[in-house]
Amino acid sequence: MEILDILIIGAGPIGLNCALEAEKNKLTYLIVEKGTIVNSLYNYPLYMRFFSTAEKLEIAEIPFISPAPKPGRQEALEYYQGIARQKNLNINLYEKVLHVNKNEGIFDIETSKAKYRAKNVIISTGFYDIPNLMNIPGEDLSKVKHYYTEPYPYAQQKIVVVGSSNSAVDAALETYRKGAEVTMIIRHSEISKSVKYWVKPDIENRIAEGSIKAHFNSELTAITENSVIFKNENGEITEIENDFVLAMTGYLPDFDFLRNSGIDLLGDCLNPSYHPETMETNVSHLYLAGVVCGGKDTHLWFIENSRIHAEMIVNNILKSTIKNEL
Template sequence: MQEPDEPAASADVIVVGAGPCGLAAAIATKTAGHRTIVLERSSVVSGLASYPTYMTFFSTAAKLAIGGIPFVVATEKPARRDALAYYRAVVEHFDLDVRQYERVVEIGLGSRGLGVGSGTAGSERREVGGGGRGGGSDEAPGFLVKTAPRAGNERVIRANAVIVATGYFGAPNKLEVPGENLPHVSHLYREGHQAFRQDVVVVGGGNSSVDAALDLYRCGARVTLVHFGPTFDKNIKPWVLPDMNGRLADGGIAVRWNSRVHAITPSEVVIGTAPGEERLAAAHVYLMLGYLPEVGLLRDLGVPIDSRTGVPAHDPLTMETPVRGVFIAGVIASGYDANKTFIENGRFHGELIAKRLGRREAGGGRR
């Protein structure tokens, strides 16, 4: 792949992902004097925007606040709509350079250019700029970030450091069963109006599946929950569980414990249970199975990814990976276990990164 002929734009820091933790990192680096650009393939906090329309957060508003800007709501816990408005206001307050609908295609080491091959130069790249963390120059080698704006041609931005904060919604966990890609099957749930008086199957035993099942029930759907375990996951929101247990007890929502989906057809979900196979009528199917972190950009840069946990190699005190100048922030630091990092603790990753980068004076250089 050849690089574009036009001069590249430049920044001190590029943040990939405009979720709450990515925005918090951008605030921290900008406040420290680094010219920061945030690149987002969708809209600001698009992960939160994909939550159910009437969802209420587990965390209090204070624990979702970033950049020292108070998050004030009338209720104890904020709703999705409150959070979307808050994070938009934070972007405006700090005048962050957020480039929405601009997908990052590739990140290359500045001295090597783009298109050097996936993950082949990791060991070399860790040595550029002074040899590893133990000695030599503390300067990162610089990066070329190739992007694809939704409207316009591909372009390249140069940066001294890159923060990957691509969040939780990388790729959905798949059942890998026949019919999973049918049009009435979804891995996201927004609202239940379209399922009024329809048979619906919700697969999963966590917060997302419980929230979806309850909302569908209230919208007049006939809901069956299917879960491979004998009960709900242990991290269910405590104020939701009594409501769900009540619907199971009165028959408002049906459940199939210890059951696995074998196939999905245009009108049914075929499950395996202890007594044998069962067919459940289903006009809509929601597979609320969680997501896998999006680590392709890191892997291509040579950052090791733990095959068991999915955690990118990094120093938790600085959030820097073994590739000098490449950092991670937010839930991506938890790998496959999204229950370890939330907005309420991932929002502080940016401060660790900014401390590692140092403060840049107006005339350049670090203090």
């Protein structure tokens, strides 16, 4: 069996960037992705726009041309999938990595379809695949959605949106404008300060005028077929009629996979252990790239500030290779 220089887990923007950097330095590599190319972006809301401008989303100095100041989901899909196609990157799609084990200096990687061997492994799996569950009665009902794509299914329905981040605010505004009766349940005392600056006044004005109801300092406690139950900061319980719950409570990396790969997870936020200058974890030659580095602090890393990980990792691999050859 061929021993690859690098096996990359995840074909998101940063995984693609790692592959381009490997190819530039004539290292053998393979990307293994459990979905499609930039799978997380594919699952974003259909009309989502990035906070970053196009040039901040570029990889490998390949221009990202967008007619709008902030590119949207479809433009990003075209850009990243176009790069994979034009550069003919080595990618296996719809293949999930199950285990990563290191034996005598070489990684054995088992997937849902095959087995591979590699000198180095880069985990660039993001965090969008596992919802941050509320763990309340009724969360498993079919009316509860942890992913939001478009507003049309919710026209003329009673919607509860849980959260106050960008995803929650977008869902609330879009469903409201398609005729939904929208109620937001928000743990904090205000809309998140991280909400896109051109959207924040819109949601605040809709709440102020009563078009969208908002219960601040409140927490959802139970979901039934026809209602939801929540409590406020004073412990007062309220039940309201409800057709759908959009639980925009965030997402988490696959901590079990990281832990089973030998990576130490530190503190309450389960931050993976890695060297900030090389991105190498406590397992030698096993690297992290992109937003997976943040643990539960999923707001720390995004495309714009983690594009540099690819060059950092490949440079360290090259230095290690030269050192071993001396």
